Amino acid sequence: MAMVISGRKSSQNVKKQNRVSSAAKVVAVTIALAAGLGGIAMPQTAYAQSYSFSSVTIEGNDRIEGETILSYAGIARGQSISAGELNDSYQRILGSGLFESVDLIPQGSRLVIKVVEYPTVNQISFEGNRRLKDEDLSGIVQTQIRRVFNPRVAEEDAQRISEGYSQQGRLAARVQPKIIKRRDNRVDVVFEIFEGGVTEIERIGFAGNGKYSDGRLRRVLATKQAGLFRAIVSKDSFIEDRIEFDKQLLSDFYQSRGYVDFRITGVNAELAQERDGYFVTFNIEEGQQFTVGEVLVSSDLPDVDPDLFQSKLKLRSGVVYSAARIESEIVRLERLAIREGLNFVRVDPRIERNDRDLTLDVEFQLTRGERIFVERIDIEGNTTTLDRVVREQFRVAEGDPFNPRAIRESAERIRALGYFSSADVEAREGSTPQQVIVEVDVEERPTGSIGFGGSYSTDSGIGANISFNERNFLGRGQQLDLSFNTSFESNQYVFNFADPAFLGRNMTAGFASSYVEDEDDDSDFSTTTGTFRPYLDFPISDNGRLQVRYTYKYTDFGVPDEPDDPADETVSGIIRHEAGLGPRHESSLGFTYNFDSRRTGLNPNAGVLLEFSQDYSGLGGDTTFAKSRVRAIAQTKIFNEELTLRASFHGGAIAYDRGQSRETDRFSTGPSIMRGFESGGIGPREINSGNGIDDSLGGNYFAVARLEADFSLGLPEEYGLTGGVFYDVGSVWGVNDGYDDFVGTGGKIVSEDFELRHVIGVTVYWNSALGPLRMDFTEALQKNKYDKPLNFNISVSKQF
Template identity: 55%
Template structure:
């Protein structure tokens, strides 16, 4: 029994020893195998005394060796050989690359990409070949690269997406030719435009969907969708619309407004989108306390506080704060305080929904403008862009002025894009201002047609260039002809005369009438140079000289006054004048209201045949009410002629146009023998209201109501004959309604009017239609 147990214990010991030895043997074998496998890879190296290159036809062998980065006699590892392979392949010149070490010789075999013989586009109709070729990187006589061709296809797809054809597909195809050449063909499926069927806004309470849709660049599908491109769905345009909405609300005091999301759902037919903007308006805030403090010795806060125009209770707007800061910093510059900065500190009062603004005057960092670099202007001269800067090289750097300059450059409307940035200069206290612009077309050739019930059908041909010869000058010329008249106009404006903020203008016009709509023929010519310059923040003054010629002849009527005036013949006039304009429609405290005031006089008698004074005045006030749905406008205007030295006015001098609705041109005023004479004085008050009709916005149809009151009176020529009626001030009163259609062919206005008070000799016009188009 004991022997049996010993035998069992011995067998167990032997079995355990056997397992241990087996494990040790496996470990040794694994370690040996690992060392055998790993050691050569880490230790193997190559040294080549020669390099053999095969397969290259256009690419020089030296170029391939340069990409490889291996020199003769250099010791390289297998990993370095792989790096050389990757570098040659990454050059984009070769379709295949093989590296094979054979003893002391390194063999490199390559297969070159073919050369592009020509590039064709197939299937494109909406974008022309010459436009597509400008989008892509590939070009004839270049090496064909499949990756580049795929990028080109993606670029073309993006170009179609920007036109609303987001379903476009582009496939690059290669046609093999002899001598390792290929034709690259882009097969294009343009697809249909995907339109925006409906734009909805969710979460808006202060402003209606209709009002908000008017500020968006995206538009809903209209009845003339083929003529309007903004009703197509473009993703980048949606992003722009989000910012437009934010700016719209911020300008009206909604500081918490945000767009929480935009949903663009594709219709089941996959041909239209339904776009929904989800917004949170928040509360409207107004200005609370407006204070100014100064942290600069010698700068009195009270003086800068007095320069502010915003007052407590006004609806808060970031632009008003920016304008106030700019006004205070300009005051600091005039007083010689360089590096003066104004920092607004805003405190929020949720209880009364006001924002207190504290303007802090402090000393900014001492940084100077080293230079201004301008790039991208191929047509526009550098000086046209530089004169938009109030800053020159060596001046203190003011970031706010640079931002304002960028806005002025964009406002020129000479460039598709204009970026103005500042970067560190050659020293930490200097900056370089970079201006990068991209030119766009600034000239137009227009052909127009018009129709009016009084003048019949007319045609117009015009040329206009807003950046003449790249000098920022404006040049326009037009010829308009109707059934009984022809009108020539040429205008030229140099906006920066002698490098100053002075506009020099030249104007020439010639009007000739001859036809069935008048009882006499006229020839009226005028040449007028002028200088216009600012005299205040909102005021501009224009000084001018005028030389004119007026003739009326071939009178066939019965009026003794007109007979005598026609017998005078042609008269020359020469005089000087001025005109002052005050306009707050863009710079006022209320973005929805503004006024335009204008007053001018011309003094004739500096030579010529006539001696008289012509005065004119106009005042326009406009505002939007009922959440900006209704536009109210009031216009008051008038004019006066005063002849001296015993001279009398003539019909070609007197006021006789359509000063108010409801009557034909030259349809009111003094009359003799049934014929209108015009008058030395006129005055008119026009009250307008424009409002939506509830029709879809895409129709572009709104309505209006108006009330006009006015008169033309006084004729100082008392030639013999029948008495002159309606000599005194006898105002006419007219009420009416209008339908306004922003058609694809131009604005159409249908006026339906009724005279509440008129004279027996007046020529009433109960319906008036005006059409004007450019194509």
């Protein structure tokens, strides 16, 4: 009797057919055995049928070698096999994925294997895709041209494409693989794609929050609600991985504010019935806010003086507890230990909780760590960036004691460079257990840009600008900026260069140079200014930096010839006098000290910026002067961070020993410093009603104080609109002695004395697709008769 085992794979449902085929084979074998044994009288013993083949014939294979098929079958010549083993051979051949159907036909001592091969893939195409390009989809699918077509793989490819669209928030996307048969057993594979719309997040809510409003917490998240501007908002789609990132952001937000028990109990994401929107709710438990209690340093090491380390602590009782504060103190103590020659000293913080007064006592225990050294640092993945640029971010070198915290900080510095799309830093055991190898694996990304633009204004007419920026010049980590801006009234050329790791240290060395040709809007005079400024900038404390510089400056005025009739004069007498002094060369040394409490980021609700700069001229050149500027800003958030209060002061003074200040040297405020007035709209000016001259002269002194409050407008956060109110008071005053002698016929100097201007206004902030914009609507409460008010101004918003 002959038993035939056969089957065919269906391209529509491979797994289901396999199960059915297997079951059919079992039934067929059972029926065959029953038929073969039907003529034997009971109760004789029944023996399972077995086969032994002296030859095997393979039919239907064109591309697949017979030996390959026999290797899958696993049947040796003359070997006795059972019906079950024959079925296993069939399953192995069919499971190879090379054949659409397989038949095993025993014919006495000969076995015939009939196969129908799957076709080869002639071409792969995608239809209906607009959001994902063909080259992107080609990198996703596993089906390949000139390979055997496998329906199971094609179905998996369709699922992979769907997942790619899901990552873009298009959960309704559908993908259907189709085949088009060609000659010579070839097929074209077509993936028909229906992309569907973006599954947007219609609403983000919170349950369990009492300290902070939903609006404040929504501003913490990377995910945003969809809204009026959803066409230009890129973060309003539902992506599961982003929700996980948002959970971490929420935890960091609360824990940095002393809520050590904060936890997220769950996130509910409900899909709308139309599958076009999600409603996401974060279920949270805030807990209580803790402050720092007692702060101590202890050690059981004989060579460690705890009092020395205690005196260096900056953490104080009563401040809000934050893990960032603790981390900062650990770093400070470890650095002190290294300076004292104490290697392998580990700082372990021990926290004791006091629920009665909601404080956390902190004990920094200095213990002896393991004696492990850095064997070497391996860097991979950088094709453009030099190894030394990455190595400069490490504060340790080969042979130094291994400090895991220092390695983590180095990894953060590498990522902060902005040169790499990813940067992984790991430590593994080296050649001995006492050594580690630090491995750095980076993936580079573009760091340069070229910009072309145009502009038009009623004041300056048509303008054009070209710029080139490279943040990693020649892979050396250096910054290079080139720009050219031109209009009917101004031409500006800028060339800047900076090396932020000069001599392999945390020091920036560079130079800034510019050449500007500018014509006054209201007069016929022009100025030409050229500047070259090399500098060094370096830290002198955790929050303080110092810049020292040399400045060479060239200035010149261009004025038309003096007319015969004074009534035809278009340039003020003082400007004409300053132009008559000829070109001026200035050579000066200067410094800027900057203290910014935000550098350590220990208090997320408040910050202070103090900046003082001075320049001294007299090292050659035509003048001797001292020029000083000061800037101070303080900011805090109140009412659970719903209201931001900010106070700032800007001031400056210039005094000459040799020579006199000119219009290009004196201070002139604009809307960025004193709101409510045009650039040069307040301060000394020369006016002459006879010929219409009204030229700003600038002042030798200026002082401006600004008070402002920013708050939510109650609009949905996805609109990106917030508001503010402000009050500015300031003045620009002081011109050179004897300038009354140079005033033109019929003219006079006005506003040269100290006179305060008072301005109030409201601000609308818009986080637009073009960038953060600021719109100021102002009203001058007190102004001078000759000032130039500006009731509305729009500018790029700058965050403190």
